[in-house]
Amino acid sequence: MKPTAFAGLGAMGFPMAAHLARQGQTLVWNRTAATAEAHAAQYGTQAQQSLEGLARADLIVTCLPTSQEVWEVMRVLGPHLQPGTVWLDCTSGHPSSAREQAEWLRQYGADFLDAPVSGGTAGASAGTLTVMVGGDPAVLERVQPRLAFAQKVVHVGEEGAGFSVKAINNTLLAANLWAAGEGLAALALAGVDLGAALEVINASSGRSNATENLIPQRVLTREFPATFALGLLTKDIGIGLDLAQSGKAATPLLAQVGGLFRAATTVTGPQQDHTAALKLIEQLNGVQLGTQAPSLGTEGPKQA
Amino acid sequence: MKPTAFAGLGAMGFPMAAHLARQGQTLVWNRTAATAEAHAAQYGTQAQQSLEGLARADLIVTCLPTSQEVWEVMRVLGPHLQPGTVWLDCTSGHPSSAREQAEWLRQYGADFLDAPVSGGTAGASAGTLTVMVGGDPAVLERVQPRLAFAQKVVHVGEEGAGFSVKAINNTLLAANLWAAGEGLAALALAGVDLGAALEVINASSGRSNATENLIPQRVLTREFPATFALGLLTKDIGIGLDLAQSGKAATPLLAQVGGLFRAATTVTGPQQDHTAALKLIEQLNGVQLGTQAPSLGTEGPKQA
Amino acid sequence: MKPTAFAGLGAMGFPMAAHLARQGQTLVWNRTAATAEAHAAQYGTQAQQSLEGLARADLIVTCLPTSQEVWEVMRVLGPHLQPGTVWLDCTSGHPSSAREQAEWLRQYGADFLDAPVSGGTAGASAGTLTVMVGGDPAVLERVQPRLAFAQKVVHVGEEGAGFSVKAINNTLLAANLWAAGEGLAALALAGVDLGAALEVINASSGRSNATENLIPQRVLTREFPATFALGLLTKDIGIGLDLAQSGKAATPLLAQVGGLFRAATTVTGPQQDHTAALKLIEQLNGVQLGTQAPSLGTEGPKQA
Amino acid sequence: MKPTAFAGLGAMGFPMAAHLARQGQTLVWNRTAATAEAHAAQYGTQAQQSLEGLARADLIVTCLPTSQEVWEVMRVLGPHLQPGTVWLDCTSGHPSSAREQAEWLRQYGADFLDAPVSGGTAGASAGTLTVMVGGDPAVLERVQPRLAFAQKVVHVGEEGAGFSVKAINNTLLAANLWAAGEGLAALALAGVDLGAALEVINASSGRSNATENLIPQRVLTREFPATFALGLLTKDIGIGLDLAQSGKAATPLLAQVGGLFRAATTVTGPQQDHTAALKLIEQLNGVQLGTQAPSLGTEGPKQA
Known part of the structure; x- marks a missing residue:
């Protein structure tokens, strides 16, 4: 199995990525590299210096402040993705961005799911988050077993519906x-x-x-x-x-x-x-x- | 022990009065007298033809559409009350009416508590209503054990606070x-x-x-x-x-x-x-x- | 012709009463008596020490902060009014008060018109106020020529419509x-x-x-x-x-x-x-x- | 003097363009070409079949439903403009579009002014519109004498301020x-x-x-x-x-x-x-x- 990648180790992302690490190889990236290294030391994940380093994963999870930061990451990482990769964005993003980002990733053969979470930092630590997902349900079905930070995953509609x-x-x-x-x-x-x-x-x-x-x-x-x-x-x-x-x-x-x-x-x-x-x-x-x-x-x- | 009286056998009042009957003599009155007689037949309460018939109770409970109807009942019944009677109004009434009605009853030596309920018709049937009470807490303490329709009674402040x-x-x-x-x-x-x-x-x-x-x-x-x-x-x-x-x-x-x-x-x-x-x-x-x-x-x- | 009375010599009332004085005997009253005396000295009106002194007028004009103050004046003065007196209230009052005050004055044979004004202190000084009047149009017709502070008088409906x-x-x-x-x-x-x-x-x-x-x-x-x-x-x-x-x-x-x-x-x-x-x-x-x-x-x- | 061009002969634009024709050669374009021909017949303007035909004007006036339609026109016409052309958009457009359109036109050496109008169809017919203009005041000064449909032209700020x-x-x-x-x-x-x-x-x-x-x-x-x-x-x-x-x-x-x-x-x-x-x-x-x-x-x- 290919590794999972996680970008954005903030108050939510840090514990979420830790749950991913329990079930397989996990690559982590953070704008401040020291945070990624701390995560690697604590949970056995592999810190990546560059975004491109995440490209060998077949599931990319992002958790960033707004859709703007997701665009910044995506423009760097997207062209390196392997066909068939799934990009699952847990940011509280904008529905119109979801549609544009899904469209943009399609040129690299990758799928986009908007997948914001609820449950707060407590739920992130406990691995009991609720995830609301927009996008292709078949794609979700493929990656859902790997979302170890979630207690409940609900498909709510097409691209953007999660946001x-x-x-x-x-x-x-x-x-x-x-x-x-x-x-x-x-x-x-x-x-x-x-x-x-x-x-x-x-x-x-x-x-x-x-x-x-x-x-x-x-x-x-x-x-x-x-x-x-x-x-x-x-x-x-x-x-x-x-x-x-x-x-x-x-x-x-x-x-x-x-x-x-x-x-x-x-x-x-x-x-x-x-x-x-x-x-x-x-x-x-x-x-x-x-x-x-x-x-x-x-x-x-x-x-x- | 003196009887308890209940005026207003509507969708809420009918089952509420039935709970009172479980623990002592209960007088009931309703604008449509047949409803009171049906209640008496079903729960062993005593239907009163006239409002004055309620005056021998030392606890009067009212449950009417608005404070307007409470005033109509009170102007008839109030002058017949015995000193020391407690009038507990479960209507969803008006705070300014509560203050005026408490003042008006004082001339007959009676105490007023505004005591609206929540829990709906289901809670009324089950005897699990929440009662929010405004008025003298010592008066509430005296009658609280008799409020058999309530699961929870909370004193929230002075006269009108319940409403x-x-x-x-x-x-x-x-x-x-x-x-x-x-x-x-x-x-x-x-x-x-x-x-x-x-x-x-x-x-x-x-x-x-x-x-x-x-x-x-x-x-x-x-x-x-x-x-x-x-x-x-x-x-x-x-x-x-x-x-x-x-x-x-x-x-x-x-x-x-x-x-x-x-x-x-x-x-x-x-x-x-x-x-x-x-x-x-x-x-x-x-x-x-x-x-x-x-x-x-x-x-x-x-x-x- | 009987005199006109004016009660309430505030920022609006003071210049309004001055216009009344131009066309006939005018009695003035103010809670602070010195203001009435100053008005009398300046405009030749007759200051009254007591509200009862206004009762010989057949047109009473009031201009007070709220309907509450009008009630206070009316409860003192009302019982002394002569039948046929018109009470024209220029206060920015409450429509429900208008109806109650009209009803209350009727027992003394007096008529009530709610007649608030617009135009501000500038319009009051210039005598160019707009008056919006509720009440009996026949009563308004009788007193309208005496409203010397007004440039425009509009009858807008029944009692309370002016307010x-x-x-x-x-x-x-x-x-x-x-x-x-x-x-x-x-x-x-x-x-x-x-x-x-x-x-x-x-x-x-x-x-x-x-x-x-x-x-x-x-x-x-x-x-x-x-x-x-x-x-x-x-x-x-x-x-x-x-x-x-x-x-x-x-x-x-x-x-x-x-x-x-x-x-x-x-x-x-x-x-x-x-x-x-x-x-x-x-x-x-x-x-x-x-x-x-x-x-x-x-x-x-x-x-x- | 070079001609003025007008695109968008709707209820507002039709009479506005007529005023332009009073003071010099005026080219007109409309999505429905027959409307442009009718305008030419009535006011002596020159109907253009294609948007590119407007490019020899040094003042382009647009009056379209939304900024979306302005973009459509601009993407066709913009690359043909001569350096120094002024594009004055009378559409009730979006401030963010104004900034983007100004930026986009700059590559062709053209200036953009957002210049919506008020006064309605009556003001358009009478030539008494008010124009509120955002953009470079020096550019506005250059073209202001040619805005024959306006009675009042007010510069209100930078690009987008007019909208x-x-x-x-x-x-x-x-x-x-x-x-x-x-x-x-x-x-x-x-x-x-x-x-x-x-x-x-x-x-x-x-x-x-x-x-x-x-x-x-x-x-x-x-x-x-x-x-x-x-x-x-x-x-x-x-x-x-x-x-x-x-x-x-x-x-x-x-x-x-x-x-x-x-x-x-x-x-x-x-x-x-x-x-x-x-x-x-x-x-x-x-x-x-x-x-x-x-x-x-x-x-x-x-x-x-």
């Missing part, structure tokens, strides 16, 4: 988060205990990942741990809105969400955790959600 | 539902399989009660079972926005949600299930979410 | 102003000269009172003269949204405007000029509209 | 129009006379081109004359929102406007007049603005 679903998922995350932030601000201004309110909401119909996890763990605690940057989420909403525009979809609510997250990014800073968007809601309402005081109980956050 | 949390919960339900509807419309127009998309979203950060339950069960199936009327949800959003306005909260996103649900109610009809709001999204996008055709697979919904 | 039109006018002002602010922020970030852009827009289809007058005169100059307070405009938008809600109107765009102006009021302060709402847009975009530097040209503002 | 201002102008038009439509719907549902309400608003602070001209002339009359297509306005809003996104501008209100106009286009049809967007507001509110019945009065529109 589309990822962008909409993240746009919904943003919408649910912002809506909850506004609702909690209204409750706080009315003197309602937010911990109690969330306990009720999470047992009721208004619950979401934002109310169940993000706000109790990151906002009410005032920790805002920067595991997913606000600037990247705002970029993803932009992809979601591009998707809507190109399909002539009418999404007035999601469009407003995009404007509000852009504002939050400008005011709060793109490097902050995405949940720090709620700091803008706090500012617009003259109220703070939660408190810095540590929770004394054992049942989770009760701050108001 | 406030309920209104915000329902507003978040509406926001999450509409956002998901827009996102799925954009995906459908891009040719993405919606069943697969929801499978991924529900394993990812964008999930909510809307994506996990409401849309797969009610929208993609085209069933839209009318268990919670669109007109009532739109009324609840109005309460949520009133709460925001009176507290000078800035909630631009929830405000847009209110406008969109009002439009959906006008176009689709107030008696439709609340999830039928997405029929307006379908119309605005020229696309249908899901299909009546049964899914052939075994892995859950795959409609697009 | 309704005023609230919607001001909501449109807010919407047009905010939209223009966002559009100019986008142009500024793209490096476009804002003075030139406004020159073009004001010769084109996107023009409004906001682009023609408010933004060039108040925002680009950085003067923000406080002639109409942001807090009062936000109050008026609230009345407009109440009107929409009570009529079951779907106004998602105006609803968002309400949320954004509430935020601007919280962040910028209610006493600032209403155009200072655009300071929040500047903050959300990290850009300033206009410059403090004086324009050197003679063709109007050219700041970017 | 940017046009897109934002049209987005403001859409925002002001939709806001007014929602406000009038709320008034209509409250029983207020819309003709009277508009009379007041147009003498007050909430006025805009939409309330002063478009709604009285096109909506209340139910005429909706299709002089500017809804689909093209929605396209222009999309350009405005692209501009905002590429400059990282936060425009939540304009973003909602974009979603609502996209919905109106889908529901009402892209070929309808842009004011027909208000038919969607009517549908969402269950009310009609205005009436076909002629006004009986002499004071202007009184429809409700």
